[in-house]
Amino acid sequence: MISALEALERLREGNRRFVSGTQGRDTDLCHSPRPELSAKQEPCAIILGCSDSRVPAEIVFDQGVGDLFVIRVAGNIVAPSLVGSVEFAAEQFGTRLVVVLGHSRCGVILATLEEIRQPMKSQSPNMKSIIDRVRPAIEESLRTDQGRKPEDIVRHAVRANVSASVNHLRHDSEILARLIGNDGLFVVGAEYSLETGEVEFFDSEASVTHSHQS
Ligand SMILES: [Zn+2]
Numbered sequence: 001m002i003s004a005l006e007a008l009e010r011l012r013e014g015n016r017r018f019v020s021g022t023q024g025r026d027t028d029l030c031h032s033p034r035p036e037l038s039a040k041q042e043p044c045a046i047i048l049g050c051s052d053s054r055v056p057a058e059i060v061f062d063q064g065v066g067d068l069f070v071i072r073v074a075g076n077i078v079a080p081s082l083v084g085s086v087e088f089a090a091e092q093f094g095t096r097l098v099v100v101l102g103h104s105r106c107g108v109i110l111a112t113l114e115e116i117r118q119p120m121k122s123q124s125p126n127m128k129s130i131i132d133r134v135r136p137a138i139e140e141s142l143r144t145d146q147g148r149k150p151e152d153i154v155r156h157a158v159r160a161n162v163s164a165s166v167n168h169l170r171h172d173s174e175i176l177a178r179l180i181g182n183d184g185l186f187v188v189g190a191e192y193s194l195e196t197g198e199v200e201f202f203d204s205e206a207s208v209t210h211s212h213q214s
Contacts, residue, residue: 004186007044007097008201014062015199023062034065043069046089048165049101050076050108055192057101060199069095075108075161076100077133078168087175096184098169098176101199102162103192109157112138137164162189163203 002010017023044067047057051072058068069089071082078100089095102109112134115123123131141160145153166189169176179185189203 001042001094001096002044004097004184007095008186008188010044011061011063011097011099011199012201015060015197017062018060019197023059032065037066041066041069041093043067043089043093043095045069045097045099046086046095047071047099047101048073048076048078048082048086048169049099050074050103050106052103052106054194055101055103060192060197069093073130075106075112075130075134076102076165077108077130077161078165078172079129079133083169083173083176086169087173090179090185091175096179096186098185098187099190099201100162100165100169100187101190101192102158104158104194105154106158106161108134109138109154109161113142113154113157116142134161134164137161158191159189159202162191165189166203 014023044063045061046069047061048071049055049057051074057070057072058064061068071085073079073082086098090098108130112131115131116135116139137160138157141156142153145156148156166187169187170180171177176185176187180187188201190199190201192199
């Protein structure tokens with residue numbers, strides 16, 4: 001199994017290919033069924049991303065069948081079954097990189113900002129459960145965003161939400177905390193730009209430093 005830093009580099013290179021339009025490294029091989037994967041898988045990264053149709057993880061990182069363990073949920077929120085999915089992949093497959101992938105102009109973030117401004121009475125309890133997960137981080141970022149332009153407020157809110165999910169994964173799972181402390185697991189945040197196709201990684205220093213110390 002490759003290290004977290006190697007996996008991170010693989011994703012950065014894949015995204016560069018995607019942005020430059022040179023994707024499809026060994027396309028026939030990596031985008032077709034691979035019989036050797038029927039017995040086992042060794043995904044190089046676990047991606048917790050938004051369900052938004054414009055942010056398919058395998059495509060924006062130019063990865064193929066068997067390369068990524070992808071969990072997608074509106075707003076890239078962290079709830080128990082999603083933490084469990086990350087734990088499962090990290091334990092079962094030895095994958096050492098977890099990326100929380102948010103994106104610009106995320107509908108869940110826009111809906112949460114709207115809900116804070118003007119609460120809706122008739123919201124479905126299921127959708128409300130998503131907004132409720134996002135809300136605390138957004139409210140916190142709004143406190144420091146007084147007087148900023150609307151697009152800056154949305155940008156900060158997207159990042160605050162990614163960081164909240166990263167922190168949750170780092171600190172609220174015994175299994176992941178152990179893997180971070182002893183086995184080189186990194187949990188990093190990233191934002192995909194709908195405008196440019198670029199993925200910017202951030203919120204990664206703490207985990208990198210931590211791993212170097214251990
Ligand atoms: Zn989204």
